[in-house]
Amino acid sequence: MSARRPPTLEDVAARAGVSRATASRVVNDDPRVRESAREAVTSAIAELGYLPNRAARSLVVREPDSVAVLIHEPDQRIFADPFFSGMLRGVSSRLAGTPLQMVLLLGEPARDAARMERYLRAGHTDGVIVVSAHRGDGLVSVLTETRLPTVFVGRPLTEGPAFAYVDVDNREGGRIATRRLVERGCRRIATITGPTDMAAGIDRLEGWRDTLTGAGLPTDAVETGDFTSQGGAEAMRRLLAAHPDLDGVFVASDLMAAAAMAEIQATGRRVPEDVALVGFDASAAASLTRPPLTSVENPVSEMAVRATELLLRLLRGEEVAPEVLPTRLVEGGTA
Amino acid sequence: MSARRPPTLEDVAARAGVSRATASRVVNDDPRVRESAREAVTSAIAELGYLPNRAARSLVVREPDSVAVLIHEPDQRIFADPFFSGMLRGVSSRLAGTPLQMVLLLGEPARDAARMERYLRAGHTDGVIVVSAHRGDGLVSVLTETRLPTVFVGRPLTEGPAFAYVDVDNREGGRIATRRLVERGCRRIATITGPTDMAAGIDRLEGWRDTLTGAGLPTDAVETGDFTSQGGAEAMRRLLAAHPDLDGVFVASDLMAAAAMAEIQATGRRVPEDVALVGFDASAAASLTRPPLTSVENPVSEMAVRATELLLRLLRGEEVAPEVLPTRLVEGGTA
DNA sequence: GTCAGTCGTGAGAGCGCTCTCACAAAGGTC
DNA sequence: GACCTTTGTGAGAGCGCTCTCACGACTGAC
Numbered sequence: 001m002s003a004r005r006p007p008t009l010e011d012v013a014a015r016a017g018v019s020r021a022t023a024s025r026v027v028n029d030d031p032r033v034r035e036s037a038r039e040a041v042t043s044a045i046a047e048l049g050y051l052p053n054r055a056a057r058s059l060v061v062r063e064p065d066s067v068a069v070l071i072h073e074p075d076q077r078i079f080a081d082p083f084f085s086g087m088l089r090g091v092s093s094r095l096a097g098t099p100l101q102m103v104l105l106l107g108e109p110a111r112d113a114a115r116m117e118r119y120l121r122a123g124h125t126d127g128v129i130v131v132s133a134h135r136g137d138g139l140v141s142v143l144t145e146t147r148l149p150t151v152f153v154g155r156p157l158t159e160g161p162a163f164a165y166v167d168v169d170n171r172e173g174g175r176i177a178t179r180r181l182v183e184r185g186c187r188r189i190a191t192i193t194g195p196t197d198m199a200a201g202i203d204r205l206e207g208w209r210d211t212l213t214g215a216g217l218p219t220d221a222v223e224t225g226d227f228t229s230q231g232g233a234e235a236m237r238r239l240l241a242a243h244p245d246l247d248g249v250f251v252a253s254d255l256m257a258a259a260a261m262a263e264i265q266a267t268g269r270r271v272p273e274d275v276a277l278v279g280f281d282a283s284a285a286a287s288l289t290r291p292p293l294t295s296v297e298n299p300v301s302e303m304a305v306r307a308t309e310l311l312l313r314l315l316r317g318e319e320v321a322p323e324v325l326p327t328r329l330v331e332g333g334t335a
Numbered sequence: 336m337s338a339r340r341p342p343t344l345e346d347v348a349a350r351a352g353v354s355r356a357t358a359s360r361v362v363n364d365d366p367r368v369r370e371s372a373r374e375a376v377t378s379a380i381a382e383l384g385y386l387p388n389r390a391a392r393s394l395v396v397r398e399p400d401s402v403a404v405l406i407h408e409p410d411q412r413i414f415a416d417p418f419f420s421g422m423l424r425g426v427s428s429r430l431a432g433t434p435l436q437m438v439l440l441l442g443e444p445a446r447d448a449a450r451m452e453r454y455l456r457a458g459h460t461d462g463v464i465v466v467s468a469h470r471g472d473g474l475v476s477v478l479t480e481t482r483l484p485t486v487f488v489g490r491p492l493t494e495g496p497a498f499a500y501v502d503v504d505n506r507e508g509g510r511i512a513t514r515r516l517v518e519r520g521c522r523r524i525a526t527i528t529g530p531t532d533m534a535a536g537i538d539r540l541e542g543w544r545d546t547l548t549g550a551g552l553p554t555d556a557v558e559t560g561d562f563t564s565q566g567g568a569e570a571m572r573r574l575l576a577a578h579p580d581l582d583g584v585f586v587a588s589d590l591m592a593a594a595a596m597a598e599i600q601a602t603g604r605r606v607p608e609d610v611a612l613v614g615f616d617a618s619a620a621a622s623l624t625r626p627p628l629t630s631v632e633n634p635v636s637e638m639a640v641r642a643t644e645l646l647l648r649l650l651r652g653e654e655v656a657p658e659v660l661p662t663r664l665v666e667g668g669t670a
Numbered sequence: 671g672t673c674a675g676t677c678g679t680g681a682g683a684g685c686g687c688t689c690t691c692a693c694a695a696a697g698g699t700c
Numbered sequence: 701g702a703c704c705t706t707t708g709t710g711a712g713a714g715c716g717c718t719c720t721c722a723c724g725a726c727t728g729a730c
Contacts, residue, residue, distance in 0.1 A: 008686055019710045024688060032708060054459055056686035058390040059715050066438075078420050080619035085413055085420055092441040096450055101459060102439045103401075106427040115431055124389060124436060229619065258623045265625065284415035284564060288593045288623050290600065343716055354680045359718060367678060391716035394685050676727070683720085690713085698705070 007048040015048060016040040027052060064126035064315045066101045067091075067308070071131045072109055072116065072139060077228055081255055082283050083300055087131050087153065090304025098312065100126075109137070117142050127311045129153065129304075135197040149314035151307045155199035155322070164320045166307040170200050173296040173327045174207020177250045177278040180294065180335050182215045186248030186276055190221030192235040192260060194252040204252045204280060221246060225256045232256025236263040247275055248335070254279040254286045257293050261334065272334050282330035291333025299325055342383040350383060351375040362387060399461030399650045401436045402426075402643070406466045407444055407451065407474060412563055416590060417618050418635055422466050422488065425639020433647065435461075444472070452477050462646045464488065464639075470532040484649035486642045490534035490657070499655045501642040505535050508631040508662045509542020512585045512613040515629065515670050517550045521583030521611055525556030527570040527595060529587040539587045539615060556581060560591045567591025571598040582610055583670070589616040593624045596669065611670040626668025634660055 013023040018037050025033050026041040033041075044050070058065055069091055071084060078084050088104070095102050103125055107116050120128070120142050127149040133140060135157040143150045144161055152165035181189050191208045194201030205222065212219045221243045223235035232251060239246060240263065249264075251257035257279030264275050271277055271291065279286055279295035286293035303325060310320045348358040353372050360368050361376040368376075379385070393400050404426055406419060413419050423439070430437050438460055442451050455463070455477050462484040468475060470492040478485045479496055487500035509526075516524050526543045529536030540557065547554045556578045558570035567586060574581060575598065584599075586592035592614030599610050606612055606626065614621055614630035621628035638660060645655045 009688095010686075020687085021689080021710060021712095022708080025709090028688080034708060037708080051456070053394070053686050055390045055393040056715090057688075059388070059394055059686080059717085060688045062715090066436075069439075075424055078424055080417060081420075082415060082417070085416075088423075088439060089410055089413055089441060092439060096442075096447065101401075101454075104404075104423060104427060104437050104439050106424060107431075112431065119436075121386070229622065255619075262623075262625055284590075285620075285623060287564065288597075288620060290597055290625065344718095345716075355717085356680055356682095356719080357678080360679090363718080369678060372678080388716050391685090392718075394687085394716080395718045397685090672730090674727105674729085677725085679723085679725105681720105681722090683718105685717085687715085688713105690711105692709100692711085694707105694709085696705100696707080699703080700701105 006053075007050045008053070009050070011048055012041060012044045012050050016044040064100060066103045066125050067095065067127045067129065067311060068103045068105045068120070068125040069129050069131060070105045070116070070120075070139065072107060072113070072134075072137060073132060074108055078106060080229060081227065081253075082285065083281065083298075084131065086283075086300035087304045090301035091129060091308050093301075094305045094308035094312075100312075109134075113138060120148065121146060127151075127315050129307050129311055130156070132198065132200075133157075134195065149311060151311045151314065151320075153303050153307045155203075157197065157199055157202075164310050164314065164322060166303045166310065166323045166325070167199065168298050168303060168325050168327050170203035171207040171210070173280060173298075174204040174209075174250065174252075175211045176207075176327065176329050177204075177280065177296050178208045178211035180278055180329060181248035181250060181276055182211060182217070184248075184272075184276055184335060187217060188221070188243065188246045189217060189248040189250065190223070190239045190243055190246045192223050192225045192232055192239070192249065192251045192256055194225060194227050196224055201252060204250075208250050225252065227253045227256060229255050229259040232259035233263050236260035240264070240267060248277070249275060250278050250280075252280050254281040254283045254293055254295055257295070257334075258285050258289045261289055261293070276335040278329075278335045279332075286330070286332060289334075294332035294335040295330050297327050297330050299327070341388075342385045343388070344385070346383055347376060347379045347385050351379040399435060401438045401460050402430065402462045402464065402646060403438045403440045403455070403460040404464050404466060405440045405451070405455075405474065407442060407448070407469075407472060408467060409443055412561075413441060415564060416562065416588075417620065418616065418633075419466065421618075421635035422639045425636035426464060426643050428636075429640045429643035429647075435647075444469075448473060455483065456481060462486075462650050464642050464646055465491070467533065467535075468492075469530065484646060486646045486649065486655075488638050488642045490538075492532065492534055492537075499645050499649065499657060501638045501645065501658045501660070502534065503633050503638060503660050503662050505538035506542040506545070508615060508633075509539040509544075509585065509587075510546045511542075511662065511664050512539075512615065512631050513543045513546035515613055515664060516583035516585060516611055517546060517552070519583075519607075519611055519670060522552060523556070523578065523581045524552060524583040524585065525558070525574045525578055525581045526584065527558050527560045527567055527574070527586045527591055529560060529562050531559055536587060539585075543585050560587065562588045562591060564590050564594040567594035568598050571595035575599070575602060583612070584610060585613050585615075587615050589614040589618045589620040589628055589630055592628050592630070592669075593620055596624055596628070607669050613664075613670045614667075617665040621665070621667060624669075629667035629670040630665050632662050632665050634662070 013020045193205045225231040225235045279293040282295040282297040348355045528540045560566040560570045614628040617630040617632040
């Protein structure tokens with residue numbers, strides 16, 4: 001017969017012996033349809049295998065339709081860090097009941113920035129969740145200009161308009177970790193920080209400093225890491241060289257902590273007897289090491305769920321306030 | 336003035352003093368436009384901040400618009416396994432130059448199957464990449480029914496119509512791993528398999544069996560794992576209980592291998608001196624253990640890129656053949 | 671000078687849907 | 701019985717875009 005063309009609402013209406021308008025009402029659950037008409041349309045839909053055309057629909061009703069998750073990090077980190085999987089899982093689960101789809105925007109900072117900017121500007125998406133933004137990322141200004149509803153996971157370090165965000169209490173996390181080291185008797189406590197262009201890097205360091213200052217201990221053993229395994233190893237080597245007497249380290253991520261521990265053990269020092277160690281994330285990586293890492297919990301998926309919730313509210317036009325989640329120490333064998 | 340309504344092609348045309356048709360030609364790079372008209376339209380676009388309406392466009396030109404990545408696995412695995420991040424990275428990079436967006440469909444097998452099915456049937460997406468499908472997954476039949484262009488990563492174990500797929504040579508990988516163990520002198524070689532409802536589980540086991548049979552060694556020390564850390568630990572405990580004399584193990588994933596190694600070491604056995612170990616994936620997890628894992632490479636991102644390539648071809652209506660990528664041993668310190 | 675062949679352009683149809691509006695039929699109310 | 705509601709329905713406009721078709725203005729060949 002006719003060419004293989006998917007059935008339209010018109011076809012459904014014809015088959016059910018009603019008008020297109022009535023068929024549309026049935027599809028959209030409008031109550032003002034007689035029961036007999038509703039049944040006729042319903043079975044016509046079933047017989048024809050009718051599926052509404054999303055494009056045609058959204059041409060008329062301008063409703064949000066998709067949410068982008070923006071991850072602007074080096075490939076290497078995205079590969080290795082379970083943080084990102086947890087993030088996606090959380091967003092996905094919160095979006096489950098909604099008609100919104102989750103579009104993933106991944107890219108290397110330098111290489112893919114232009115492409116990602118183009119995508120954001122092209123209006124393909126109705127809202128954005130920015131995961132792990134660095135200070136000065138150009139995409140943030142794109143977000144400002146386009147006035148796209150945006151929620152950050154991790155407090156954004158941007159001057160200018162305030163963005164909604166969700167974060168864990170990184171500073172308190174740093175305090176908790178360092179307190180554990182102080183309490184178990186460490187007196188020469190170093191830290192490997194995260195990137196200093198991210199709130200997670202800065203705040204965890206501040207927490208470490210808070211506790212040491214409060215305990216009257218020195219705060220000069222600081223090395224910067226980049227949240228990668230390799231960066232953690234290198235930072236640890238620098239620390240051991242500069243402070244061979246250290247007896248405790250707070251490492252701002254588990255991935256770095258695992259690598260740091262290997263470095264410590266490679267010098268013949270025992271963990272935790274000679275050098276105690278506290279990580280951050282309490283991730284799966286923490287349980288792979290021997291001994292398993294003592295680590296500060298980072299409720300990644302919960303942050304993602306909360307961030308998605310905030311974004312949904314923004315899309316409804318509501319006002320939202322930043323949320324900071326509490327944290328706690330997860331016991332392992334390294335401190 | 337008028338309500339805040341995004342500018343349309345009509346507005347652009349009016350401002351440039353041409354017809355809508357000509358404006359459309361400029362937007363779509365049609366060569367048959369006089370240079371002066373082209374310039375007028377281009378600057379009108381810039382001045383108005385015009386963005387084409389995607390819905391309106393795709394209502395007319397029925398082109399594919401998005402690709403779904405389907406990951407139907409327990410939360411726990413998605414969280415912990417870097418396999419999935421690598422997957423997404425690969426798909427994302429191959430899609431970079433195309434107008435296709437990547438929609439992520441994540442869900443727990445039992446809990447989210449209905450929702451995911453609804454999504455696939457609703458025609459929101461033009462093609463699907465299925466990551467790590469298990470035998471008998473109901474979503475696979477949905478894919479068959481809807482005739483949605485589909486590519487599997489990992490050979491699908493479905494009867495019925497053949498799907499396109501990309502996989503690593505799992506069987507050869509199993510052989511390579513086991514050969515290493517045999518060559519270093521192991522004589523009592525066990526294996527921890529992947530799930531037996533996945534090709535990766537079955538084929539790696541077959542490879543292990545191939546090599547042992549060829550070497551005249553017994554093939555009875557087999558325990559099944561589920562690709563999770565915990566599953567690996569439990570399988571290793573069962574192996575050690577049943578075969579206390581084992582001196583080599585091929586573990587079908589690094590995550591399981593890391594956990595298995597911890598179990599071995601917990602009994603006082605040394606790795607690799609008392610028990611040698613080869614993992615599979617050569618992932619970041621492999622480098623976290625001490626000693627780092629010797630492991631079979633699993634080119635996750637490359638598979639993702641190839642799978643996306645195949646899907647693009649399917650979307651163009653071309654025929655495609657399955658692809659199986661070669662693999663090799665990555666040196667570590669456990670075998 | 672006539673005729674065919676470009677070339678650039680605009681009018682207008684139409685993609686599949688929603689939604690307003692008008693209207694007939696049925697049910698109150700006085 | 702004349703009047704208003706209420707209820708279910710259909711006709712038709714219109715969302716923003718692409719694309720066909722027709723047409724005027726040039727060209728160049730004879």
